[in-house]
Amino acid sequence: MKIALFSDIHANLPAFEAVLEDLENQKPDAIYCLGDLIGYNVWPNQVIGLIRKQGIATIAGNHDLKVSKILSSQDECSVQESSEYAYKLVGNQERDYLLTLPRHLKLEFQINNDNLNMLMVHGSPRSINEYLLKELPEQYMLDLVTEFNADILCFGHSHKPYHRIINSGKNGNDHYHHLINTGSVGKPKDGDVRACYVMLTIDHHASFTNPKSIETEFIRVKYDVERAAQAVELSMLPDIFADNLRKAY
Structure with a gap:
């Protein structure tokens, strides 16, 4: 089974359109978004619509x-800080949609008599x-996946993709956990300006005792970075947001 995961679009319509086009070719069995559809750019409603x-x-x-x-786009009061402009653009219907989104999604796979739990958070x-950064101590991560019974924990937020495998097994009984950061579609921070998403492959031999039975591919997609950066510069948003896109930091 192929599962596409992405997050942190941040109202970057050109990046999101490029990812959707790539997904058409990849043809995953399921697609999940781990949040942050808006902020930092001028197309929140278009992204939500897609x-x-x-x-x-x-x-x-x-x-x-x-x-x-944040004040809705229908309010007459002016925005006090230019960084808030990104949220003021959100329409009333789109705002209602965002505020009713769930906080977590959980999947349970039953494969070869093993129950594999996959938890998706932001x-x-x-x-x-x-921020679940790659360099966090292993014991901290182990406590986290054990507390929430997650064999596969998927998340975003830091905009820095990685796949980390840790073993919570004791006395020779291996139990591997996969921690997967999806990176960012619309605001990468790892020095690569291309949009990023994850393709997770779970085969029919998947097991928490075999670390290689869960495959993760980070897919980078080119998009019109200048279009996105110039849209920022032509808006009330801070110009540094455009610099972030051009340099991916």
């Missing part, structure tokens, strides 16, 4: 929830704002 049109199961990111505190199971 997510809904495609019927992509989506969870809320921390930026998505900011719309509860930041971490403990907090939507927590």
Whole structure:
């Protein structure tokens, strides 16, 4: 089974359109979005519209929830800070959609008498704002996946993709856990300006005792970075957001 995972689109329509086009060729069996559809660029409503049109199961990111505190586009009051402009662009219907998104998604696979639990979150199971960075101590990660019974834990938020495998087994009884950061579609921070998403392959021999039975491929997709960067510069958003896109930091 092939499962496509992506997150952190951040209203970057050119990047998201390029990813959707690539997914048409990849033909995954399922697609999930791990949040942060909006923020940092000028196309929040178009991105939300495409997510809904495609019927992509989506969870809320921390930026998505900011719309509860930001004036809607119908309000007459002016935005006090230019960084808030990205949220003011969100329409009323789109805001309602964001505020009703679930916080977690959980899948359970029953393969070869093993139950494999896959948990999808934005930041971490403990907090939507927590960064699960690759360099965090192994014991911290082990405590996390054990607490939430996750054989496969998928998340975004940091915009830095990685796949880390850790073993919680004791006394010779291996139990491997997969921690997968999806990177970012619309605002990469790993020095690669291309959009990023993950293709997760779970085969019929998948097991928590075999670390190689879960395959992860990070797919990078070229898109019109200048179009996205110039849209920022022509808006009320800070110009540094455009620099972030051109340099992927």
